[in-house]
Amino acid sequence: MGENKLPLVFITGASSGIGQALAARYAAAGWRLALVARRAAEIEAWAAAQGLGADRVQVYRADVRDTAEIIAAARDCIARQGLPDVVIANAGISVGVDTAEFEDLEVMRATWETNNLGMAATFHPFIAPMRERGQASGHGGTLVGIASVAAIRGLPGHAAYCASKAAVVSYCESLRGELRPFGVRVVTLLPGYVDTPLTRENRYPMPFLMPAGDFAEQAFQTIDQGVSYRVIPWQMGVVAKLLRLLPDALFDRLLEGRPRKHRRGG
Known part of the structure; x- marks a missing residue:
């Protein structure tokens, strides 16, 4: 482990979608991979299909909602592969909710536990050693x-997801200020519509829909450059900012009648 000079990336939610696309892009760039998901067997099958051996990929089974489980996986990664250069907290869920429905309160809880607490738990084990490395070398790593x-404006039927992703933006902004003096970068990526199994269930138009591989390429370049905040693709950033500027009355009329995100079991 100590002799392997290839950089290391740690990615949660790596069994499909954006996570798998990011894993493929980092693998193509010659990085070592620490890949995390609940469905570890799917990652192992993917790695085998890519011809990536144990010297390049290690797989860790963890559910980010289980704080002890994801922290244990991160510590196992440090012990087996070393301290990562980049940690990507990608694991997330997106389910429509109706606050009038009692069972959807549990969906909201699960969304926030996954998208918010799960992100903090993913970062937690790496922060102290990254700060130490940053003080010694000037670059501790990148979270x-x-x-x-969806963080930029709330969408009807999508309250849990929009709220959780708005919280991700604020959380990462806070963390960036905390870690900058120690040479640790924090990058916030805001995907628009990316073609994944998650978005294929959507029942509404998805402007500027992009392949997962294209998103991964732009994300890879953004992370490498250390850009603090970026919407990908940029066109969705323009649309979102224009929507942010709309008066509430006009925004509400614009979304009136728009199909909502499917609820669990709906």
């Missing part, structure tokens, strides 16, 4: 939070 363009 990447995957938010969403």
Whole structure:
């Protein structure tokens, strides 16, 4: 482990979608991978199909909602592969909610536990050693939070997801200020619509829909450059900011009748 000079990236939610696309992009760049998901067997099958051996990929089974489980996986990664150069907290869920429905309160809890507490628990084990490395070398590493363009304005039927992703933006901004003096970067990425199994269930138009591989390429470059905040693709950033500027009355009329995000079991 100590002799392997290839950089290391730690990615949660790596069994499909954006997480898998990011894993493929980092693998193509010659990085070592520490990949985390609840469905570890799917990651192992993917790695085998890519011809990536144990010297390049280690797989860790963890559910980010289980704080002890994801912290244990992170510590196992440090022990087996070393301290990562980049940590990407990608694991997340997106389910529509109706606050009038009692069972959806548990959906909201699960969303925030996954998208927010799960992100903090993912970062937690790496922060102290990254700060130490940053003080010694000037660059401790990079923590990447995957938010969403949905963070910019609340969408009907999507309250839990929009709220959780808005919290990701604020959380990462706070963390960036805390860690900057120690040479640790914090990058916030806001994907627009990316073609993944998650978005294929959507029942509404998805402007500027992009392949997961294209998103991963732009994300890889953004992380490498240490850009603090970026919407990908940029066109969705423009749309979202224009929506942010709309008066509430006009915004509400614009979204009236828009199909909502599907609820669990709906």
